[in-house]
Each structure stands twice: as C-alpha cells, then as structure tokens.
Amino acid sequence: MEKPSAISIKQLNKSYRESDQQHVIFSDLDMQVSRGEFIVLLGRSGSGKSTFLNLISGIDPPDSGKIIINGTDISALSEQDRTLFRRHHIGIVFQAYNLIPTLTVAENLLLPLELIKRLTRKDRDDVAELLDKLKLSGRLDSYPDCLSGGEQQRVAIARALIHDPSVILADEPTGNLDLDTAGQVLELLDILVKKAGKTMIMATHSQEVIGQADRVYSIKNQSLQRE
Amino acid sequence: MNSLLQRASRNFLWQHPWQLVLAILGIALGVAVVIAIDLAMESSLNSFNQATKVYTGSATHRIIASDGGLDEKLYSQLRVKGFSHLSPLVTGYVKLAQAEQESFKLVGIDPFIEKTLQSGWQSGQNENFSPVLFTRLMTEPNTALLSQKTAQRLHVPLNGQLSLVTRQDQQPLTVIGFLPDTNAVSEQVLAKLIITDIATAQEVLGLSGKLSSIEILLANDVSKTEAAIQSLLPGNALLLSLESQEQSLREMTRAFSINLNALGLLSLLVGMFLIYNTMTFLVMQRRRLIGSLRLLGVTRQQIFTLILSEAFFLALIGTLIGIALGVVLGQGLLQLISGTINAIYFRIDATVLTVTPFQLGKGMLLGMSVTFFAVLPPAFEATRLSPVKVMARSQLESGSRRLIKRVGFISGILIASGLAVAFLSGNSINFGLASIFLILFGFGLLTPVLTLWLMKFIERVFGRFLGVLGRLPVRMVSAEISRTGIAIAALMIAVSATIGMDLMIGSFRQTVAQWLHSSLPADLYLALPGDQMTAEKPLSDQQLKEKIAQLDGVGMVSTALQTKLLAEGELTKTTVFELAEKSKQGFIFKHNMDNSLWDRLEHQPTVIVTEPYAYHHAIRIGQKIDLKTNQGALGFEVIGINADYSGDQGHLIMSRQNYLRYWPDLGYTGIGVYARDGADLKNLESRISQLLTGQQVVKSNQAIYKASMELFEQTFTITEALRWLSAAIAFVGVFSALMALQFERTRQLGILRAIGITSRQLSVLIICETGLMGLVAGLLAIPVGFVVAYVLIFVVYQRSFGWTMAFYFDSGVLFQGIVLAFVAALLAGVLPALKMAQTHPAEALRTE
Structure with missing residues (x-):
C-alpha cells in the first residue's frame, strides 16, 4: 500500500538577484515525499x-509553484503563517548546530515547546529524559559554548524533535564533526527520526548516510535528479 | 602593505554606514555642545566689552561713582590740572513712545574730545558720516543721532522726532543724523543706541550737573597718572582700568561659566562612551579580519596603528562637523546665555556670536583627544586578538566579564576619590565639578557589573514566571554585557545627571520660594526707577511716601534704596532700608539672632551682609567692612548674615538712618505698603497707582513672587537645554549600541525565526531587551542622581554662588528619571527591532 504523501512539491521556481544578474536556482521542480x-x-x-x-521549511518563499506539507500549501501562506506552521510541523538541524547561546541546554529544548503550548512539569521531565537518552543528562544547565561539537549537535537534534514535528530537515548535520562523532550523530538520527517514522530530508556529503536513505537526489541543472 | 591594510579596514567601514554615521555623530554632538557653550559665553562677554567700545573708543581707564553720579565739575578740574584724553559720558536707559516695549541706551557724549579717544564712527573713518553733525549736536538743543535701521523701524525720518517717555511726560528729540555701523557688534549696539550731547542727556535723564563716567586713555606713566587722578577723586568716585573691570566681569560670571562648561563636558563624556562603544564594535566585528591579517604577518603595532588612524579619520570628520554644528548651536545658546547674564549679572546691549581661531582650535583638540582616549582600549584589544584562533563571541564576552569585574574595583576607587575631592577640596568650584565627573565616571564603569547582578536577580525572582522566551531578553542583556553595559552606562550617566540637576533645581526652587514668601512681607510694593537721580527725587519720593501712608487702608510703609557704595575698594550693591516692624520678619538670618541687632543697625556704623557676599568675601560676624563715605573711609561692623537669592554676588544691607549720616539722600527705589487688616488690596493698589508718575509701578507681593519665580525658571532654561542635549547624545549611544548588537546577532535571531518565532515576537523580544536596558539605567540612575544632587547642592552651588539650600526630595523626579531612561531605550530599540523583524530569516541564517 502506498504511503500517504508528506511533502508534495509542484512546479517550484526559485531565483535570486545579485547585482544586475538573476540566478535561477530551481526551475519547475517537482517532488513527492x-x-x-x-x-x-x-x-x-x-x-x-x-x-x-x-523553501520546504517556509523560511524562504518560492517565486512560484506549490509546496504542500501534510496537506497544507505553505507557499500560499503569509510569512507569519509559514512561521506558525514551521513552529508546529517542522524540526531543523543545522550544520553549525545553531543553538541559542544565551539559553542553557534544557532551555534550548524547552523553547520550541513553549512556542506551541504552556510548559508543564511533564515537559521538563520529557526534556530531562531525552537528554538522558542522548547521554547529556549532566549538561542540563550548561550553556552551549561549554559543549563539544558532537554534544551541541546532539542537543540540536533533540531540539528539532522535542515538539514532535512530522518533518525533519537536516542541513549537513555532520559537516562540522569528525568521523566518529558524525557516526554517533547519524545513529541518533536513525533511532529518533527514521525509526520513529518521521519524514526527513537531509542535505549531506556523507557517503555513510547515502546508504541509509530511501531515496537519494542530487541538484543538477536547476532540478532534482534521482541518483 | 599599509595601503592594502587601510583599504581592508576602509571597506569594512563603508559596509557599515550606520556605525560610521553614529560614531561620527557621537563625536560631533559632544564637540558641538562644548564649542557652542564656549562660543556663546565668550561672545556674551565680548559683546559687552565691544558694545561699550562703540561709544568709549580706545579708553583704558574709567572714573565711576557710587549712585548719585559724578559731579561734572570733576571733569573740568581734571582738565585744569592738565589731564588730557578724557571723555565724559552721561548714560541711562530710556523708553520711546514709538516703541514702548523696548529700552534704548541714551549716551551723552562730548563730540569734540581728542581723536585718540573717539570710536571709529566718531573719528569720521566712515565716509557716510559727517563730523559736521557733531556741531549741530552741540549747538542745537534736544538733538540726537540714531542708527538708520532703527529710524526706519520706528518710522522716524531725518529731522523727524523721537518721543522720550520721561518721569513727568514725553520729551521730543530731533534726529539730525544717522550713526554708521562698522561691524556686527556695533550694528547690534547701535540698533538700541541714542547719541546726544552731554547737556541733552543730562536734561533727559534728570542728571543735571552729573556725569555717569569719565573715560580716560592712559598711555604713558600709567601708575603715576593713576595715583595723580586718584588723589583728586571725591569720596564716592573710583578710578579703575577697563582691563580690570573686564576681569571683574569675567570673575563675576566665572561660576556661571564653569557650571555651563561642565554641562558641555558632560555631553562630551556621554559622547565618549558612544565613541568607545562604536570603536569596540568596529574592532570586535573585524576579529576574523584582524586574525587573518595577523596570520599573514601583520604585526600588533600595525594593527594598533590601523585602528588609531581609523579613529583619527573619524575624529577629524566628527570634530569638523561638531565645530560647524557648535557654531549653529552657539547662536541659539547665545540668546539663552546672554539672557541669563542680563537677568543675574549685568546688562548686555549686544549679542553677536564671535568665533575665534583659538576657540575652534580648542574644539578641534578636544574632539581629537577625547576620541583618542576612547579608542585606546579597543585598539589594545585589537592587538590582543589571536592570529591562530578567531575567538568566539562567547569567549570574548567571558573575557569582557573578567575585565568588567576588574573595572568594577577601579570604579569603586573613582567614586571614593570623587567623594573625597568633593568634600576635601576647600572652596574650589573646579574640584567640586571634577568630583561629580569622577563619581559619574566611576558609577558608569560600575554599571556593567551592577547590570549583571540585576539581571541575575531579575531572573532568580521572576524567571519562573517568565518562561524560556521571557528569560531571553534578560539573558541577552547579560550575555552581551560588553555592548549592553556601555550603552546602559551612557544612558545612566545622562539620566543620573538629569535626576541630580532636577533634584538640585527643585531644592533650589523650594528654597527660593520660601525665601520669597518671607522676604516679601508687605502687601504691595512700589518700584521707583532709580537711574534718574534728579535733584528733586528725594523730595518727591518722600512726598509720595507720605501720601501713601495717609491713604485709607494703609497700616504702615517701609522704604528701600538700591544703591552702590565703595566697599573695600569695590563698587558694591547696597540696599538701604527704612524698615517697618513687619519688614523685620522678612529677614532669614544664617545664625542665631542677637536681640540688639535692629537697634545697632539703626544707631551704630553696622551692616548686614547677604550670604553670597559673606561667602565670596569670607566675612564673619563682628568683622568690619571699610566703606568710603563722604567723610573718608569708615569701618562698618557686620552684625548679621542674611539669606538672599536675588543675586550671586551678594550685597550689603544698611539702615536708612545710618546711611544718611554718611551719604547724600538719593530718595527711594522702592516702597513697601502694609495694608490694614481687611483692606481691599485691589482697591488700594488702584488708588496708589493713581499717585504714580512716569515709570513708577505698584505690584502686589503675589505678582512679584510670580515674576521672580518666572525669572528663576528663565535662568535655568540654559541648564535644561544642555541637559537635554546630553540626554540626546546618550540616546544616540543606546541607539548605536542596539544597532550594533542587532547586527552582530543577526544569525542568532535568524535561528529563532527558523525554530518558529514570528517576526512580531522577535520585535517584542528586542523591545523587551531595550526596555530592560532602559529600566536598569533608570534604576541605577536614581542613587547616582541622588549623590550628584547632594554634591551639586552642598558643594558646587555653594562654592559657585555662596548659597546654602535645603535638600528637598521629590519622588516625581525619580519617577521621571526612570520613565526617561525607559522610554529613551525603548525608542532607541524600535528601529533595530523593526530592522531585524524585516530581515529575511534565510538571509539572517546566511550571516556569519
């Protein structure tokens, strides 16, 4: 039985202007996930x-075309509504971790939850439990700059997942990590995302990841080509 | 290499135009305020001197007399004794029927004095002026010269008539010629000047047989000639050099001038924080660039020079703009400053802004050196940046925190030194003000440490209710303390100075109001103009007094004569009282009063001195003051020191009975009327006014109180204006710091947007942070403002003006201070917040 569509991209166009030149990034791109x-x-x-x-996260709007996530056409939404949609449905993992330096590890994880609901004691317990799973239980009150790169990325993954989004977007999550640490992070993503049945799109150069993917695409000539 | 280095640095500056503009603005505003005050103050004093020169020419000395004037025979005597280069003058202020609201200076001259004593227009240097007019001035009675512009303004043609309002009625003067102006000052002076010959002036001003002064040019054997002239002078006359008179005018306004300059320097101090902040930003933002340059082999020395040369470039532009702004601002301040000098010290007839190269050079030096000092710390910081590892922001901040804690210790020393200087520096005004600067600077340096504590406190107490998002502004303030701390410090300094001055002005206002209430015991006061000392005045004043005393409803009357006596070789203001019993209640003595005081004041050679006089002359009770009487010098014992806020030079108080023993009767300058209980004051006032002539007026004590309080407020207008200027600079400082902060954390704010924070929430976050910064600045400004007010009241103002006043606490001032800081910071945060909210999250995430 065919799985229901999580992400549907139709006729997507995106370009940007630099000085007097228009650079086309995507032209009539289609994709179903x-x-x-x-x-x-x-x-x-x-x-x-x-x-x-x-574009998928709604951070950037397309020039034209449709991006439908879980039945919602986010390309038709206002910037404000795209932000609210992202808040509920999407988790993002960045290459540079991008934790909020002025919040502790626990607070970094609680922030996405607080944006969608009133925090409860259970939420705090969930955060502690998740950090325990990530072997970061002793780092609850540490600030990000006291953590190693691998630890920061684990916290970033936890932050992307804490509010239970249906779509995870990861932008070269192992790009800043050594081989061993990268392996641990990928293992974590495998457990927390893939095995939890969440949809994930990951931009990466890592060959290890390619083997675990359901589908692999590369961006060539302003469109996606299946490898 | 050097040019490439400079290009790398210059390109960075061009890429951050906001920071560039704000840094230049910080320097420019600070310099502008200092320059403006200097120009306006100097111009006011110079205008006074140059205005006098318009009709005194190149005189070096002047003979003046205490009120009553010089006998004109003195002039003849001096001539007969062989003294030359003398110019007699009769001066006074008159009103014209054509322009009743204005006051004109009428100067009676001898047109045919030696050329060396003539001013430019008199000696025929101006081709539009014919010396033939002088003959007509002398030979035709009631003729006058007037500036052509004034004549046109008053619609008086050549040979037309001016109507002078005199004591009795109006007196016509025929305008026989126009005065040519030679420069801007003379144009201003001439606009309010009427020239006549001596006889006409004496007649018009009621100074028959009298001269106001004799101007003298002493070129050779000055001290010998001085001594010879002194020996011929009567008891009430004094020979003084114009240079020493100018010096004494400067001395008179010295305290006022120092206080104004201090306000200017306050603006510069706030501006200095702004420059420091911007330069630190420009260095820290380039840490990657500097690190790369160091890797390429650029030495610490080269980096240091690079930053300094950049600062030099900014300082040069900022200072030049500041000087230009200062000249414009000075024009505005000139009216305020000369208005205050007019109200408190002496009359200035012309107000023209004059700019000298020396003043411009001073401004240039100030702007450049302040920038240099402000840029030294970031320049040293730049040389310490590691070439191998570019430090993360958080590492820099933790370094800053350590530095801030060390600076906190230094600030404690500065504050303690400030307080020590305040109370252990004798009578020096400069040290008094320096102590305020030390205290402000010390608290300014302490501000980042206190901010960190306050943020911890807020988080500890309110963190539970704030949530993660609510805690973010608090964290943002403390996490970037190297930026936020400086902005808060600049704002705190400006607001605390505002609170301090408000508390001081409020205390002063209360003190003056109380003093006025008690020193105006009579119900009605008559002002009898004292500059027309006619021979008939004493008699007519006496008759007026008697008529008033006989009016139905009048209980008793008192009289006063404002005159000038020669005390210890100085022309000293003296008030001669004929006190009614109730008038005595109007005195507030600064010591325990002896019951025999009033009796001694009437019957013995004694005086009461006002508090400022006692302070400036270091006079104590029991000491004697030598007064020059018609019978020679006589020591008058000081038997009382009275509170008085009517002027800062102080004056003597003497009983009329005592005065008449040694000096001629000059009539009264004021009469106090005490109404009987139940008398209709309005009706009494109207009946009295029917007895008055010419410029005599009657006013109720309430009207005088109101007018005095208005004058009080007017004298502080300049202080208010300067205070707002330094607040404006602080505002630019906060704005600049916030813009820099938002720029630095673009990526961080981009992340927040990526995880679902809306642009509105982001704006609220930034506004909350800036509001919090304002609140902290306001809260810290309260105790600092208190200390500043305390030092201002008990150290600076007492030393400057000799006044003591009580400290009145006004909680409204504190509230206003907090609101001012809060609103200023909120407003400063609006634009950065909007800018960040409009920044596309994708772009923000791409920012390094």
Missing part, C-alpha cells in the same frame, strides 16, 4: 541544497 521517508540531497557547494531546505 511519502510519510516516514528518508531523502538525501547531494550537490556541490552553492548548488542550492540549503535553499531547498529553506
């Missing part, structure tokens, strides 16, 4: 991987 599917995006630097993830 089923629920629970793990998609890997390949492409050289500057090919548009991050832009693609920004």
Whole structure:
C-alpha cells in the first residue's frame, strides 16, 4: 500500500538577484515525499541544497509553484503563517548546530515547546529524559559554548524533535564533526527520526548516510535528479 | 602593505554606514555642545566689552561713582590740572513712545574730545558720516543721532522726532543724523543706541550737573597718572582700568561659566562612551579580519596603528562637523546665555556670536583627544586578538566579564576619590565639578557589573514566571554585557545627571520660594526707577511716601534704596532700608539672632551682609567692612548674615538712618505698603497707582513672587537645554549600541525565526531587551542622581554662588528619571527591532 504523501512539491521556481544578474536556482521542480521517508540531497557547494531546505521549511518563499506539507500549501501562506506552521510541523538541524547561546541546554529544548503550548512539569521531565537518552543528562544547565561539537549537535537534534514535528530537515548535520562523532550523530538520527517514522530530508556529503536513505537526489541543472 | 591594510579596514567601514554615521555623530554632538557653550559665553562677554567700545573708543581707564553720579565739575578740574584724553559720558536707559516695549541706551557724549579717544564712527573713518553733525549736536538743543535701521523701524525720518517717555511726560528729540555701523557688534549696539550731547542727556535723564563716567586713555606713566587722578577723586568716585573691570566681569560670571562648561563636558563624556562603544564594535566585528591579517604577518603595532588612524579619520570628520554644528548651536545658546547674564549679572546691549581661531582650535583638540582616549582600549584589544584562533563571541564576552569585574574595583576607587575631592577640596568650584565627573565616571564603569547582578536577580525572582522566551531578553542583556553595559552606562550617566540637576533645581526652587514668601512681607510694593537721580527725587519720593501712608487702608510703609557704595575698594550693591516692624520678619538670618541687632543697625556704623557676599568675601560676624563715605573711609561692623537669592554676588544691607549720616539722600527705589487688616488690596493698589508718575509701578507681593519665580525658571532654561542635549547624545549611544548588537546577532535571531518565532515576537523580544536596558539605567540612575544632587547642592552651588539650600526630595523626579531612561531605550530599540523583524530569516541564517 502506498504511503500517504508528506511533502508534495509542484512546479517550484526559485531565483535570486545579485547585482544586475538573476540566478535561477530551481526551475519547475517537482517532488513527492511519502510519510516516514528518508531523502538525501547531494550537490556541490552553492548548488542550492540549503535553499531547498529553506523553501520546504517556509523560511524562504518560492517565486512560484506549490509546496504542500501534510496537506497544507505553505507557499500560499503569509510569512507569519509559514512561521506558525514551521513552529508546529517542522524540526531543523543545522550544520553549525545553531543553538541559542544565551539559553542553557534544557532551555534550548524547552523553547520550541513553549512556542506551541504552556510548559508543564511533564515537559521538563520529557526534556530531562531525552537528554538522558542522548547521554547529556549532566549538561542540563550548561550553556552551549561549554559543549563539544558532537554534544551541541546532539542537543540540536533533540531540539528539532522535542515538539514532535512530522518533518525533519537536516542541513549537513555532520559537516562540522569528525568521523566518529558524525557516526554517533547519524545513529541518533536513525533511532529518533527514521525509526520513529518521521519524514526527513537531509542535505549531506556523507557517503555513510547515502546508504541509509530511501531515496537519494542530487541538484543538477536547476532540478532534482534521482541518483 | 599599509595601503592594502587601510583599504581592508576602509571597506569594512563603508559596509557599515550606520556605525560610521553614529560614531561620527557621537563625536560631533559632544564637540558641538562644548564649542557652542564656549562660543556663546565668550561672545556674551565680548559683546559687552565691544558694545561699550562703540561709544568709549580706545579708553583704558574709567572714573565711576557710587549712585548719585559724578559731579561734572570733576571733569573740568581734571582738565585744569592738565589731564588730557578724557571723555565724559552721561548714560541711562530710556523708553520711546514709538516703541514702548523696548529700552534704548541714551549716551551723552562730548563730540569734540581728542581723536585718540573717539570710536571709529566718531573719528569720521566712515565716509557716510559727517563730523559736521557733531556741531549741530552741540549747538542745537534736544538733538540726537540714531542708527538708520532703527529710524526706519520706528518710522522716524531725518529731522523727524523721537518721543522720550520721561518721569513727568514725553520729551521730543530731533534726529539730525544717522550713526554708521562698522561691524556686527556695533550694528547690534547701535540698533538700541541714542547719541546726544552731554547737556541733552543730562536734561533727559534728570542728571543735571552729573556725569555717569569719565573715560580716560592712559598711555604713558600709567601708575603715576593713576595715583595723580586718584588723589583728586571725591569720596564716592573710583578710578579703575577697563582691563580690570573686564576681569571683574569675567570673575563675576566665572561660576556661571564653569557650571555651563561642565554641562558641555558632560555631553562630551556621554559622547565618549558612544565613541568607545562604536570603536569596540568596529574592532570586535573585524576579529576574523584582524586574525587573518595577523596570520599573514601583520604585526600588533600595525594593527594598533590601523585602528588609531581609523579613529583619527573619524575624529577629524566628527570634530569638523561638531565645530560647524557648535557654531549653529552657539547662536541659539547665545540668546539663552546672554539672557541669563542680563537677568543675574549685568546688562548686555549686544549679542553677536564671535568665533575665534583659538576657540575652534580648542574644539578641534578636544574632539581629537577625547576620541583618542576612547579608542585606546579597543585598539589594545585589537592587538590582543589571536592570529591562530578567531575567538568566539562567547569567549570574548567571558573575557569582557573578567575585565568588567576588574573595572568594577577601579570604579569603586573613582567614586571614593570623587567623594573625597568633593568634600576635601576647600572652596574650589573646579574640584567640586571634577568630583561629580569622577563619581559619574566611576558609577558608569560600575554599571556593567551592577547590570549583571540585576539581571541575575531579575531572573532568580521572576524567571519562573517568565518562561524560556521571557528569560531571553534578560539573558541577552547579560550575555552581551560588553555592548549592553556601555550603552546602559551612557544612558545612566545622562539620566543620573538629569535626576541630580532636577533634584538640585527643585531644592533650589523650594528654597527660593520660601525665601520669597518671607522676604516679601508687605502687601504691595512700589518700584521707583532709580537711574534718574534728579535733584528733586528725594523730595518727591518722600512726598509720595507720605501720601501713601495717609491713604485709607494703609497700616504702615517701609522704604528701600538700591544703591552702590565703595566697599573695600569695590563698587558694591547696597540696599538701604527704612524698615517697618513687619519688614523685620522678612529677614532669614544664617545664625542665631542677637536681640540688639535692629537697634545697632539703626544707631551704630553696622551692616548686614547677604550670604553670597559673606561667602565670596569670607566675612564673619563682628568683622568690619571699610566703606568710603563722604567723610573718608569708615569701618562698618557686620552684625548679621542674611539669606538672599536675588543675586550671586551678594550685597550689603544698611539702615536708612545710618546711611544718611554718611551719604547724600538719593530718595527711594522702592516702597513697601502694609495694608490694614481687611483692606481691599485691589482697591488700594488702584488708588496708589493713581499717585504714580512716569515709570513708577505698584505690584502686589503675589505678582512679584510670580515674576521672580518666572525669572528663576528663565535662568535655568540654559541648564535644561544642555541637559537635554546630553540626554540626546546618550540616546544616540543606546541607539548605536542596539544597532550594533542587532547586527552582530543577526544569525542568532535568524535561528529563532527558523525554530518558529514570528517576526512580531522577535520585535517584542528586542523591545523587551531595550526596555530592560532602559529600566536598569533608570534604576541605577536614581542613587547616582541622588549623590550628584547632594554634591551639586552642598558643594558646587555653594562654592559657585555662596548659597546654602535645603535638600528637598521629590519622588516625581525619580519617577521621571526612570520613565526617561525607559522610554529613551525603548525608542532607541524600535528601529533595530523593526530592522531585524524585516530581515529575511534565510538571509539572517546566511550571516556569519
């Protein structure tokens, strides 16, 4: 039985202007991603991987075309509504971790929850439990700059998942990590995302990841080509 | 290499135009305020001197007399004794029927004095002026010269008539010629000047047989000639050099001038924080660039020079703009400053802004050196940046925190030194003000540490209710303390100075109001103009007094004569009282009063001195003051020191009975009327006014109280204006710091947007942070403002003006201070908040 569609992209166009030149990033791009599917995006630097993830997350609006996530056409939403949609349905993991430096590890995890509901004692317990699973239980009150790169990325993954989004977008999550640490992070993503049945699109150069993906695409000639 | 280095640095500056503009603005505003005050103050004093020169020419000395004037025979005597280069003058102020609201200076001259004593227009240097007019001035009675512009303004043609309002009625003067102006000052002076010959002036001003002064040019054997002239002078006359008179005018306004300059320097101090903040931002933002340059082999020395040369470039532009702004601002301040000098010290007839190269050079030096000092810390910081590892922001902040804690210790020393200087520096005004600067600077340096504590406190107490998002503004303030701390410090300094001055002005206002209430015991006061000392005045004043005393409803009357006596070789204001019993209640003595005081004041050679006089002359009770009487010098014992806020030079108080023993009767300058209980004051006032002539007026004590309080407020207008200027600079400082902060954390704010924070929430976050910064600045400004007010009241003002006043606490001032800081910070945060809210999250995430 075919899985229901999580992400549906139709006739997507995106370009940007630099000085007097118009650079086309995507032209009439189509894509369907089923629920629970793990998609890997390949492409050289500057090919548009991050832009693609920004478009799906609603951070960047397309020039034209449709991006439908769980039945909602986010390309038709206002900037404010896209933000609210992202808040509830999407988790993002960045290459540079991008934790909020002025919040502790626990607070970084509680922030996405607080944006969607009133925090309860259970939420705090859930955060502690999740950090325990990530072997970061002793780091609850630490600030991000006291953590190693691997630890920061684990917290970033936890932050992307804490509010139980249906779609996870990861932009080269192992790009800043050594091989061992990268392996641990990927293992974590496998457990927390893939095995939990969430849809994930990951931009990466890692060959290890490619093997675990359901589908692999690369960005060439302003469109996605299946590898 | 150097040019490439400079290009790398310059390109960075061009890419951050906001920071560039704000840094230049900080320097420019600080310099502008200092320059403006200097120009306006100097111009006011110079205008006074140059205005006098318009009709005194190149005189070096002047003979003046205490009120009553010089006998004109003195002039003849001096001539007969062989003294030359003398110019007699009769001066006074008159009103014209054509322009009743204005006051004109009428100067009676001898047109045919030696050329060396003539001013430019008199000696025929101006081709539009014919010396033939002088002959007509002398030979035709009631003729006058007037500036052509004034004549046109008053619609008086050549040979037309001016109507002078005199004591009795109006007196016509025929305008036989126009005065040519030679420069801006003379144009201003001439606009309010009427020239006649001596006889006409004496007649018009009621100074028959009298001269106001004799101007003298002493070129050779000055001290010998001085001594010879002194020996011929009568008891009430004094020979003084114009240079020493100018010096004494400067001395008179010295305290006022120092206080104004201090306000200017306050603006510069606030501006200094702004420059420091901007330069630190420009260095820290380039830490990657500097690190890369160091890797390429650029030395610490080269980095240091690079930053300094950049600062030099900014300082040069900022200072030049500041000087230009200062000249414009000075024009505005000139009216305020000369208005205050007019109200408190002496009359200035012309107000023209004059700019000298020296003043401009001073402004230039000040702007450049302040920038240099402000840029030294960030320049040293830049040389310490590691070439290998570019430090993370958080690492820099933790370094800053350590530095802030160390600076906190230094600030404690500065504050303690400030307080020590305040109370252990004798009578020096400069040290008094320096102590305020030390205290303000010390608290300014302490502000970041206190901010960190306050943020911890807020989080500990309110953190539970704030939630994670609510805690973010608090964290943002403390996490970037190297930025926020400086902005808060600048705002705190400006607001605490505002609170301090408000508390001081409020205390002063209360003290003056209380003093006025008790020193105006009579119900009605008559002002009898004292500059027309006619021979008939004493008799007519006496008759007026008697008529008033006989009016139905009048209980008793008192009289006063404002005159000038020669005390210890100085022309000293003296009030001669004929006190009614109730008048005595109007005195507030600064010591325990002896019951025999009033009796001694009437019957012995004694005086009461006002508090400022006692302070400036270091006079104590029991000491004697030598007064020059018609019978020679006589020591008058000081038997009382009276509170008085009517002027800061102080004056003597003497009984009329005592005065008449040694000086001629000059009539009264004021009469106090005490109504009987139940008398209709309005009706009495109207009946009295029917007895008055010319410029005599009657006013109720309430009207005088109101007018005095208005004058009080007017004298503080300049202080208010300067205070707002330093607040404006602080506002620019906060704005600049916030813009820099938002720029630095673009990426961080982008992350917040990525995880679902809306642009509105982001704006609220930033506004909350800036509001919090304002609140902290306001809260810290309260105790600092208190200390500043305390030092201002008990140290600076007492030393400057000799006044003591009580400290009145006004909680409204504190509230206003907090609101001012809060609103200023909120407003400063609006634009950065909007800018960040409008920044596209994708762009923000791409920011390094």
